[in-house]
Amino acid sequence: MSGNLADLSAGELLTLFRGKKASPLEAAKDVLARIADLNDDVNVFRLIDEVGTLEDAKQSERRWFKGEPLGLVDGIPVSVKDVLLTKGWSTLLGSKLTSPDQPWDEDAPPVARLREYGAVFVGKTNTSEFHWKTVTDSPLTGITRNPWNPELAPGGSCGGAAVAVATGMGPLALGTDGGGSIRVPCSFTGVFGLKPTFGRVPQYPAGAF
Template sequence: MSQEIPRMTAVELLGRYRDHSLSPVEATTAMLDQIERLDKNTNAFCLVDRDTTLAFARESEQRYQKNEPRGLLDGVPVAVKDVFLTPMWPTLKGSKTADPDSTLNKSAPATAALARNGYVPVGKTTTPEFGWKGVTDNPVDGVTNNPWDISKTAGGSSGGSGVAVALGMAPLALGTDAGGSIRIPAAFCGIVGLKPSYGEVPHWPTPPYGNLAHAGPMSWTVADCALMMNVLTEADPRDTQAVPRRNIDYTAELGRSMKGLRIAYSPNLGFVDVNPEVEKSVAEAANIFAGLGAEVVRVDPAFSDPLAAFGHLFYSGAANAIRDLGRRKRELMDPGLIEVAEKASQLSMLEYLAAVNEANALRERMATFHGKYDLLLTPSIPITAFKTGREVPEDWPNTRWPTWTPFTYPFNMTGQPALSVPCGFDRQGLPIGLQVVGARFNDALVLAAGHAYQQANPLTNHRPALFS
């Protein structure tokens, strides 16, 4: 049983808890053992506190013994990206400049909602410093490696969370996404990751990246992702930009039929060079949707690459994150972060506002596009994972990470829901991700589509070799 537990989804664990065939302590112990056994290869976790985690599990076990479980996730282990405040553990955000004591005894909206629903936190997962890039390494914790091939990157910035789910260290994980930081590691690690609509999941303290930044779930299945969304969307007044809770049961919505849906399939958005193996897998995924009864039309959304505008917005956020840090503290930080932040600090107000204008125009274009098409299918990432410890692939013509993530950041600018779900593997055995994008606040349809696809083409029995 202990060998099977790390393979179980949150839904499966909850069923076992309810019929008393498995306890939260047994499940949590198995996953902590998995971390101890495997994480020396991957560096998914920057903090593991076995005693505290097991105390949460024992409290959950006592509630089940009384048949009084708490909320929707009682006893389910969850890995927490080290940008979310947790009252019992410090939040360093991968930075030597953080004051650990100042972050204690505080909860983010996501961790507060999880606590109200009985979660068991298994530890804090590694992130690049202040979550600033699409790979995971930082001056405090080092480099996080891919679970399918430890010589490759796990992606980022939620790379530790992606690895944790793929290796059965936790069935659920928290991530953040301001330019692809949930979907990139989801694609590279072969898991499911949702960037919800902006405002759907409360997020506090206000992130330096402004309305590019989203908090969301990462999991092994879309069903688990939907279950976690039911929790993460609980209202929190501290996020003044969050929308009023709409009380959607995302799990109940998973059964939607794909028949009659009009789905756009864009293999390259009209401007992206895509690895042929990635393009082939995503094309096959689009054909599966056609087989499920949807009308699939090959069409581009007809916008030009917003890379420059995204860079102005995102890197201004990086500059905002370190604005109060002096020279000595900056010398302790990731040199790449300092470089982009200092460059962004030279932008004029009008240059920044021009980028805001471009984001608004893109948002309007996609709203019009979704008046005609219910969903948009693209690759999540145009390549598969590359050598670890690098910001860009070897021999890449550019030096910054967004140049290889052109399918993700446009939808941070628009605030739309976007899901990455595994759709295949390349010849090296590295995962490939399919991205499903919907109109703003149509997160339920995006999840339903991802679930329908995962039911039709389940890859969920295929774990990394490292797992076993």
Template sequence: MSFNLKQADAVKISLAIRSGELSAQEVCTRTLDKINQQNPTLNCFTTILSEQAIAQAKTLEQAIAKGQDPGPLTGVPFAVKNLFDIAGITTLAGSKINQENPPASQDSTAIKRLKQAGAILIGALNMDEYAYGFVTENSHYGATPNPHDLSRISGGSSGGSAASVAAGLVSFTLGTDTNGSIRVPASLCGVFGFKPTYGRLSRAGVALFSSSLDHIGPFGKSVRDIATIYDILQGEDECDPVCTKRSPELSLPQLETGIKDVKIAVLGGYFAEAWEPEVLEVVAQIATALNVTQQITIPEAHRAKAAAYLITACEGSNLHLANLRSRPQDFDPATRDRFLAGALIPATWYNQAQRFRRWYQQQVREIFRQVDILLAPTTPCVAPKIGQEKMNIEGVELLVRPNLGVYTQPLSFVGLPVLSVPVKRSGQLPLGVQIIAAPYNEALILRVAKCLEAQGIIGVGEFP
């Protein structure tokens, strides 16, 4: 078979199936074989839906044989972080405690919409317990290593989602992002990771972590895949009152319209405090490709990170108070200790963090009256080693877990749409750059990313 399923993006796979070059069953079978061979090493999947996936592939083939077009993702296998409800499967959210819950009665809204577009759900993916972490080193289900270097982490909390795309097991996945849980693993694994505006995509049927910060979004191999999946997932949902706004659908030719009049700046100050020189080098590489010379500073970004931590810890711990009191031993120790700390935060601190949030939102709004797009690093370093608790940055020792989101937290804090793009770095570990826009301006982010992709500056690398 000449078709390289491992390297193809979702749009290419779907076109091949709809044209008759490939069959949906063949793609599904090859994907399952690959997962069964590699998952014992990569530990991306916690659930593999073999029978369900093959049955769906057969149904799609029957529709195609009748001359029907099942949708823009026809026959494309995908997988989701294991906090998305899957009908008939218990939603783990990375925990041991949730194993005792009954199976989900229906699919999450996001899964329903992807299936309606012809995509085939093939499994659920490993994550940090209750989405509280940046490492995907789960004491219940094991660590998910980085496909580029198995001694290193994949990032988190959507580590299985990023690693499975990076390894070519599936062409796209879904994850969630509270403080950077899509963007951090996307950067460390070298794939695209998209966090749309807060409230843009439905979270119905998703186990929440911190409701006022949680987003869902896709991981993928190309800008056109991210745009396609984003369009499919859009739309109001009565099951999620936060999800109320829809933008016009993107067409793939829209992404080719160029960025001649787009005002772009690099974020300075807090976002330019170098941890590793290569982190700022990749931002400079993107800025040069876009002819960007302007630099802008968001005031008090370091306080935004701190306030995001307070809100996350308070909201997250509140969801699990009963189990923290009655069965603390059944939590992942790293998660439990942070939840317990969050439960002790005074309410006045939480209220002050929310007041600061409103002020910070106004500062960011003013910046977007000057520019259209901002650029910033995604992570402060390449992927640390599995089990590594601390990292030494210019002589300063810092904890890994709370600091991998240093550049992502101040942006999700006010719900901005952000795409982490993988910068091409031959022979080096991956690093990503964040492309940031004002709320509800996802289309512009994708246009800028398409321009960079066309220049060959960004893209998902090839794997052995």
């Protein structure tokens, strides 16, 4: 397929995968290239796992070629807000106070569900320290910029997630919302965000929100 797969929505990618007009590996490569081009300008990611992303995409590609996708997100590049436990990756909550020297051997429930259905995880997106502010800056990662005007804020605390979607650094981004943390940055950056009904998505570990 001509064109950049990083510019497509998750639904558009699924249509191409089903029709064998594009593959999860091609989509992952385009998203990683977009991250390499733009991340330094807007500061979206604290962690990028290029090797893991490509390996997950290859496995997804094999499933699609056999006609056996795991679910509606199989092969879709997804980023994870750096407050949600993600197996194999540190979760530092935007703070230098969080020690990276921990096992990091389990997934938060929404991460586990996405992994079960074949999502291709790209990396951890920036958040405000302990995700308690509606801006996205922290002592750990600095300031995340609004992609439409770098002098303006993208909102928070899911500013990294919202900017990732707005700039094509992955069509889906997993966040959290206790007081607007998804809704505010999505409104600031022009993308769609959803806060599920409280209790609809299991929360672990337990937190104030």
